[in-house]
Amino acid sequence: MTPFDPETTTFLIAGPVRIHPRVLRAMSMSSLNHRGDYFHGIVAEIRELLPVLFGAKGHQVVLTGSGTAGLESVYSSLVPRDGRTLVVTNGNFGERTDQIVRRYSSTVTTVSAAWGEPLPVAGVRAELDKGDVKAVCVVHNETSVGLVNDLAAIAPAVRASGALFLVDGISAVAGIPLPIEAWGVDAVVAGSQKGLAAPAGLALVHLSDRAVAALRPGTFYLDLAAHLKSLEKNDTPWTPAVPLFLALREALLLLREEGLEARLARTHRLAEATRSAVDALGLELFPDRRFASDTVTAVQNPDGMGDAELRKVLERQYNVLVQGGQGSLTGRIFRIGHMGIADWPDLLVTFAALERVLAKAGRGREPASSLRAIVERMP
Amino acid sequence: MTPFDPETTTFLIAGPVRIHPRVLRAMSMSSLNHRGDYFHGIVAEIRELLPVLFGAKGHQVVLTGSGTAGLESVYSSLVPRDGRTLVVTNGNFGERTDQIVRRYSSTVTTVSAAWGEPLPVAGVRAELDKGDVKAVCVVHNETSVGLVNDLAAIAPAVRASGALFLVDGISAVAGIPLPIEAWGVDAVVAGSQKGLAAPAGLALVHLSDRAVAALRPGTFYLDLAAHLKSLEKNDTPWTPAVPLFLALREALLLLREEGLEARLARTHRLAEATRSAVDALGLELFPDRRFASDTVTAVQNPDGMGDAELRKVLERQYNVLVQGGQGSLTGRIFRIGHMGIADWPDLLVTFAALERVLAKAGRGREPASSLRAIVERMP
Numbered sequence: 001m002t003p004f005d006p007e008t009t010t011f012l013i014a015g016p017v018r019i020h021p022r023v024l025r026a027m028s029m030s031s032l033n034h035r036g037d038y039f040h041g042i043v044a045e046i047r048e049l050l051p052v053l054f055g056a057k058g059h060q061v062v063l064t065g066s067g068t069a070g071l072e073s074v075y076s077s078l079v080p081r082d083g084r085t086l087v088v089t090n091g092n093f094g095e096r097t098d099q100i101v102r103r104y105s106s107t108v109t110t111v112s113a114a115w116g117e118p119l120p121v122a123g124v125r126a127e128l129d130k131g132d133v134k135a136v137c138v139v140h141n142e143t144s145v146g147l148v149n150d151l152a153a154i155a156p157a158v159r160a161s162g163a164l165f166l167v168d169g170i171s172a173v174a175g176i177p178l179p180i181e182a183w184g185v186d187a188v189v190a191g192s193q194k195g196l197a198a199p200a201g202l203a204l205v206h207l208s209d210r211a212v213a214a215l216r217p218g219t220f221y222l223d224l225a226a227h228l229k230s231l232e233k234n235d236t237p238w239t240p241a242v243p244l245f246l247a248l249r250e251a252l253l254l255l256r257e258e259g260l261e262a263r264l265a266r267t268h269r270l271a272e273a274t275r276s277a278v279d280a281l282g283l284e285l286f287p288d289r290r291f292a293s294d295t296v297t298a299v300q301n302p303d304g305m306g307d308a309e310l311r312k313v314l315e316r317q318y319n320v321l322v323q324g325g326q327g328s329l330t331g332r333i334f335r336i337g338h339m340g341i342a343d344w345p346d347l348l349v350t351f352a353a354l355e356r357v358l359a360k361a362g363r364g365r366e367p368a369s370s371l372r373a374i375v376e377r378m379p
Numbered sequence: 380m381t382p383f384d385p386e387t388t389t390f391l392i393a394g395p396v397r398i399h400p401r402v403l404r405a406m407s408m409s410s411l412n413h414r415g416d417y418f419h420g421i422v423a424e425i426r427e428l429l430p431v432l433f434g435a436k437g438h439q440v441v442l443t444g445s446g447t448a449g450l451e452s453v454y455s456s457l458v459p460r461d462g463r464t465l466v467v468t469n470g471n472f473g474e475r476t477d478q479i480v481r482r483y484s485s486t487v488t489t490v491s492a493a494w495g496e497p498l499p500v501a502g503v504r505a506e507l508d509k510g511d512v513k514a515v516c517v518v519h520n521e522t523s524v525g526l527v528n529d530l531a532a533i534a535p536a537v538r539a540s541g542a543l544f545l546v547d548g549i550s551a552v553a554g555i556p557l558p559i560e561a562w563g564v565d566a567v568v569a570g571s572q573k574g575l576a577a578p579a580g581l582a583l584v585h586l587s588d589r590a591v592a593a594l595r596p597g598t599f600y601l602d603l604a605a606h607l608k609s610l611e612k613n614d615t616p617w618t619p620a621v622p623l624f625l626a627l628r629e630a631l632l633l634l635r636e637e638g639l640e641a642r643l644a645r646t647h648r649l650a651e652a653t654r655s656a657v658d659a660l661g662l663e664l665f666p667d668r669r670f671a672s673d674t675v676t677a678v679q680n681p682d683g684m685g686d687a688e689l690r691k692v693l694e695r696q697y698n699v700l701v702q703g704g705q706g707s708l709t710g711r712i713f714r715i716g717h718m719g720i721a722d723w724p725d726l727l728v729t730f731a732a733l734e735r736v737l738a739k740a741g742r743g744r745e746p747a748s749s750l751r752a753i754v755e756r757m758p
Contacts, residue, residue: 006409030385068617069600201620221448236446241580
């Protein structure tokens, strides 16, 4: 096999996603004075562009850190001291939210479903009915199991309860519709390396007016009030990751050029094609199809084929990168990311390789059946 | 004036510093699977190279975040619950340490000197003598006032007290000698964008065995124990800023090629040249010359010349970037950074421009006197 070349790899992990050359090149600008006019101008542009990402205006900040940093910024400063916090979990990232929230509150109620089960809507409503819930924390898209949580089903009840509605949108924003205003969401955390297709290393946070009014000091580095105050002057409280800000601006410009609605529609179309191709191969989705994610498709490994027989062969023999399962799902599922700037060629190459691997394992269907399913979904 | 071009700017702010083209180009590699073998290999290389940066082996982690994130990672997990924490301040960054530490302890004693005054050694010793000090937090190089704190003068007493010795080395590491083992330092925080000359956005933390033994949960995102555990597998607990890790590796390779001792010596030589050039212009250093920093030279503005008459003219007319003062020193001092890969051409251009600005303001000395001072210091 030729030496590893990330440029020619078919790269469909669940994020970081492939980065557009324009975005990559934006990072190679020489050092900038992060306290000078030129960089302030870049921050000003980013601020103007962030509503394109979130599909809503509001108070929006950029943090140098991963999505987890974004989550901690929100939970540490918005989880109430008095009153209950409700955390909903049905996968790895819901559990991470639970871990973070429990650092900042001792009155947490966790409503859990098994990994990959749909959002426990009735459980959430029942807890809200008990009263005294001041914040609800939920993951919009559970990357670990390829499942979208039906936030529309709980939004009215959360709203009616008066609780703050805090959403981990890391692998959802710019990939799955999240009507922030219609659902009354108070905080959304996005990651740079998912639907936006910028490099990893920045968290983007949207806050409602009432969230801003409720902010209290959390951690020092991730203090949202300090970030908001600095951003008013197109500045950051601490030294920003300058190259990542340059990349962020370029990725936001690309998103504006495509349009958020167009990117959501394209992502949905790719997801539909992926699911059809999975069907054509006789494979099974991991979550209930009604809640299958549009940014990450989780597929059950065929019986007897673990990572070594499937995913590793795709990588080593065909230079196709998809992602494995986490925790107890390791070797039991694989996940195909199709968000950001992923497109038809990525799907065609991935499924061609997947067909070949299955055929060689004596599990082939009619040749090119998954490719046909994809082609028929192309615009 | 020609349009702003960061490539041709003489860039001597107090960090971020100029980045080597090799380091810039390292960031333009396409997306990598941060959970794959190739990236694990990069992390392994970084781990092997970090002792070159710190001049010591130990437990060393890379955090996606600014230097402030590094500081919070250390203080939040090492400032003791029982017993006193001593914080020493004589500038802006000492005060920042004080702010962070006070989020995590209610028994903090601050030993302060005015901004730019030398380290209050007697005050530190007196507090240590009172007993019950479990941690001492001090900034090695006070970037805000161009002053190096004489840690050698307090190290034996800190050691004898048994307190943890926690050092903010952000603008010192790879610029000013910090013999970690000889001084018995337990934690050092470095920033990627200073002496190492990588892009901003990563904090590097060195911990001693006893610091690791004393770790307790601090913030979630910056949890040092979680980072150490992941690093054993050449992994990171949360998604790393992949391009910055690639740049970090390249900057560490450059540092190893030059050698830490050689970089320290070169930085010292540039600092001596800068101070001589300042003398030649009849300008005054801001701090006591005995404690003038080797990474950042702080110079008093001539009477009647504020930022608008001096620093802004350097920038607009000569494309030379130096840094202003912070807080009450705004317009009263300017700061020249000469760490990382800064070199003689940068100094020559900067002082030529500075001479010109002073001459036009009727404050000229013999033409080229500062340049002669620099040339005479060249190897």
